[in-house]
Amino acid sequence: MKKYFFCLAALIAATPVSSYAANVQHGRQLFESICAPCHGSNAQGNVGPNIVDQSVKKIEWALNNVGMMKPVRSSNPQLSNVQNIEDISAFLHTLKK
Numbered sequence: 001m002k003k004y005f006f007c008l009a010a011l012i013a014a015t016p017v018s019s020y021a022a023n024v025q026h027g028r029q030l031f032e033s034i035c036a037p038c039h040g041s042n043a044q045g046n047v048g049p050n051i052v053d054q055s056v057k058k059i060e061w062a063l064n065n066v067g068m069m070k071p072v073r074s075s076n077p078q079l080s081n082v083q084n085i086e087d088i089s090a091f092l093h094t095l096k097k
């Protein structure tokens, strides 16, 4: 019986839903520490524009091409990991326009 519950718990822990929630949570942490000062705490815009709902592609584009954002990647090496960009994008998709 104990074994059965262990398997069930492992199955629940491995479902995509809970890992998606973890990605969003991680994306929120990255966003708040790196992007929020320029894009606002809810991505509604500040010195930078509203970036609610932005895709991974657009974030990559901005990191490479927006003048004010070029130093952002060099001072935050974790942004070179595409998984982290995906997490930030997943968080931005949870915000309402």
Ligand code: HEC
Pocket: 031, 034, 035, 036, 037, 038, 039, 047, 048, 049, 050, 051, 054, 058, 059, 062, 066, 068, 069, 072, 079, 088
């Ligand atoms: C130093 C300030 C600053 C920081 C930090 C910053 N940005 Fe930006 N970002 C800007 C500015 C300014 C623009 C707009 C430039 C323009 O329109 O010419 C911009 C544009 C963008 C765009 C393009 C939006 C559009 O509609 O064209 C995206 C996407 C973006 N930023 C994402 C991010 C993410 C994600 C982070 C955190 C990893 C971040 N930015 C951190 C200043 C910043």
